[in-house]
Amino acid sequence: MNTTAPSAPSWIRDAICWQVYPLGFCGAPQHREDLGGEGYGGADGENVVHRLRRLTGWLDHLVGLGANVLVLNPIFDSVSHGYDTLDHRRLDPRLGNDADFEALIAACRERGIHLVLDGVFNHVSDQHPVARRAISTGPGSPEGAHIRWSGDQPYGFEGNADLVELELGDSVVQDAIVDVMCLWLDRGVDGWRLDAMYAAGADAWATIIERVRAAHPDAWILGEVIHGDYPAFAAASGADSVTQYELWKAIWSALRDENLFELAHALGRHQEFLEADGGAHPLTFVGNHDTTRIASQLTDGRDLAAAYALLALLPGIPAVYAGDEFGATGIKEERAGGDDAVRPSFPEDPAESAAGTHPAVLRPEASPRILEVHQRLLSLRRREPWLAQASVAVREETLENTYAEIVLSPRGGGDSDGGEHSALTLVLNLGDEDRPAPGEVVESVSGADMLDAVGPAAPGVVPAHGIAVVR
Numbered sequence: 158m159n160t161t162a163p164s165a166p167s168w169i170r171d172a173i174c175w176q177v178y179p180l181g182f183c184g185a186p187q188h189r190e191d192l193g194g195e196g197y198g199g200a201d202g203e204n205v206v207h208r209l210r211r212l213t214g215w216l217d218h219l220v221g222l223g224a225n226v227l228v229l230n231p232i233f234d235s236v237s238h239g240y241d242t243l244d245h246r247r248l249d250p251r252l253g254n255d256a257d258f259e260a261l262i263a264a265c266r267e268r269g270i271h272l273v274l275d276g277v278f279n280h281v282s283d284q285h286p287v288a289r290r291a292i293s294t295g296p297g298s299p300e301g302a303h304i305r306w307s308g309d310q311p312y313g314f315e316g317n318a319d320l321v322e323l324e325l326g327d328s329v330v331q332d333a334i335v336d337v338m339c340l341w342l343d344r345g346v347d348g349w350r351l352d353a354m355y356a357a358g359a360d361a362w363a364t365i366i367e368r369v370r371a372a373h374p375d376a377w378i379l380g381e382v383i384h385g386d387y388p389a390f391a392a393a394s395g396a397d398s399v400t401q402y403e404l405w406k407a408i409w410s411a412l413r414d415e416n417l418f419e420l421a422h423a424l425g426r427h428q429e430f431l432e433a434d435g436g437a438h439p440l441t442f443v444g445n446h447d448t449t450r451i452a453s454q455l456t457d458g459r460d461l462a463a464a465y466a467l468l469a470l471l472p473g474i475p476a477v478y479a480g481d482e483f484g485a486t487g488i489k490e491e492r493a494g495g496d497d498a499v500r501p502s503f504p505e506d507p508a509e510s511a512a513g514t515h516p517a518v519l520r521p522e523a524s525p526r527i528l529e530v531h532q533r534l535l536s537l538r539r540r541e542p543w544l545a546q547a548s549v550a551v552r553e554e555t556l557e558n559t560y561a562e563i564v565l566s567p568r569g570g571g572d573s574d575g576g577e578h579s580a581l582t583l584v585l586n587l588g589d590e591d592r593p594a595p596g597e598v599v600e601s602v603s604g605a606d607m608l609d610a611v612g613p614a615a616p617g618v619v620p621a622h623g624i625a626v627v628r
Contacts, residue, residue, distance in 0.1 A: 165397045166375045174476035175224040178446040181500030183208035185251035188237045209253040213264045218507040223535030228273045241282035245337040262345040271347040278334045279353040280314040280322045288321040325361040335368045348377030355382045359393035366395035392435030401439040409454040417561040421551040441473040450487040452519040459604025459622035463585045466624040469534035472547045484519040484527040523608045543567045543578050559587035582627045584619045591618040596627035
């Protein structure tokens with residue numbers, strides 16, 4: 158049975174993440190307006206707008222939610238959406254400058270928040286100096302060896318010609334990535350999310366991660382992996398965690414289609430991952446900057462209660478995508494600008510979002526109650542820290558399309574604090590009638606009450622379109 162790998166930083170054992178897409182969140186224009194000719198950006202400080210400081214006003218909200226890790230999507234100098242990087246050493250001027258970043262680091266430290274950055278190293282903008290030199294000299298040149306090629310054309314990431322893939326097996330590229338990762342870790346960040354880690358493969362990343370870890374053993378390395386053998390990829394690459402997309406898909410699909418057998422199958426797979434080498438700390442989520450919002454996936458909004466409970470209580474490292482805690486909506490579309498709806502701007506004052514006034518939400522009057530449900534469930538996660546490394550199993554004899562009892566058990570009868578803990582059962586009820594609770598109710602959420610304030614569930618039941626946690 159896998160436990161915390163020796164290389165994994167101890168602080169991730171109780172990590173609860175709040176993920177933000179800064180360019181959208183802070184209201185930056187979608188495209189740079191200062192690019193052209195051979196250079197870009199002009200002199201230092203030119204065209205800089207200090208938007209990043211908006212995030213500082215949200216850090217108390219992060220803590221009040223129950224989180225302790227801020228995961229930022231791209232913040233580096235880029236052409237448009239942040240994944241078309243121009244300079245990994247410079248903050249995007251649409252967000253600010255070094256002073257703004259230092260202020261964010263200081264504010265996080267004051268609150269005990271760990272900060273994780275998005276490392277977009279698999280590909281760069283075709284305007285990046287490395288890409289421009291490689292393209293101008295061609296595939297047979299020393300500079301050309303730094304990027305990937307498709308014949309005599311630069312290899313575009315997932316068919317995008319403006320996103321040129323780097324050759325991560327090249328020693329010069331590896332040196333540059335290690336230098337950048339260590340630069341920002343030296344400046345005080347606590348870890349990296351490695352974007353599109355699946356594209357170059359585990360072997361390409363192994364040497365890079367080994368070198369970074371030698372210099373910063375307490376850094377969290379999270380890899381974006383969409384499909385395949387997650388634990389094997391993590392073990393081979395040296396990453397501490399990978400994104401659990403398989404579970405993400407099963408959660409919204411099973412709840413939307415009222416097919417909890419699909420969820421039960423995915424939870425069985427999740428348990429197998431947890432027990433495998435490399436699988437101990439998967440990142441779990443019900444939405445992120447690349448996916449349709451969970452509140453737009455579930456046609457019956459009452460069943461959001463089940464999604465929130467699964468996110469908060471299943472083993473792994475949960476990540477709340479900013480806005481989901483208010484019931485934010487947004488549909489991802491496969492077109493240019495198709496991510497815009499799931500990457501909206503947010504007000505400077507969190508109270509405006511808590512009141513349901515911004516961004517677009519499922520039901521404005523329900524936003525305060527949806528936030529309160531997140532806080533209650535994440536508070537339970539905090540009170541029962543062993544849940545992060547629990548074993549998960551579904552009671553097959555009770556499983557129905559709209560009903561499931563999910564048993565969460567401490568591994569070995571205890572957890573990392575050396576204490577003894579009794580199992581908890583998360584009961585999901587997507588049906589239209591209350592069900593008797595199979596034990597003492599520790600926490601319950603009625604989806605109808607969350608959305609329409611109809612009143613809490615009766616004692617001792619699993620509410621219709623709701624959940625109960627029982628001991």
